[in-house]
Amino acid sequence: MSALNKSELVAAIASHTGESQAAVNRIVDAFFETIASTVAKGGKVQIPGWLSVEKGHRAARVGRNPQTGATIQIPAANTVKVSAGSKLKAAVK
Numbered sequence: 001m002s003a004l005n006k007s008e009l010v011a012a013i014a015s016h017t018g019e020s021q022a023a024v025n026r027i028v029d030a031f032f033e034t035i036a037s038t039v040a041k042g043g044k045v046q047i048p049g050w051l052s053v054e055k056g057h058r059a060a061r062v063g064r065n066p067q068t069g070a071t072i073q074i075p076a077a078n079t080v081k082v083s084a085g086s087k088l089k090a091a092v093k
Contacts, residue, residue: 052083
């Protein structure tokens with residue numbers, strides 16, 4: 001199976017639930033907007049068994065330019081941590 005894009009995901013959910021694609025699209029958009037705003041505020045979103053999403057932090061560090069070999073300073077950055085839950089892990093076995 002290949003990658004599933006958003007429109008294919010919306011169509012699959014609509015087919016599975018009997019809801020319209022427009023309604024499912026609004027729900028999917030709201031789902032991701034809610035996750036993004038919660039994580040941006042430093043919160044954690046947990047869907048037990050499926051996944052968890054939280055804000056992480058990567059400290060500043062020294063790196064190396066692979067073309068020149070020169071050292072460069074890489075600034076600190078906020079990241080997003082996504083962890084698969086047990087049900088999702090079991091589904092791919």
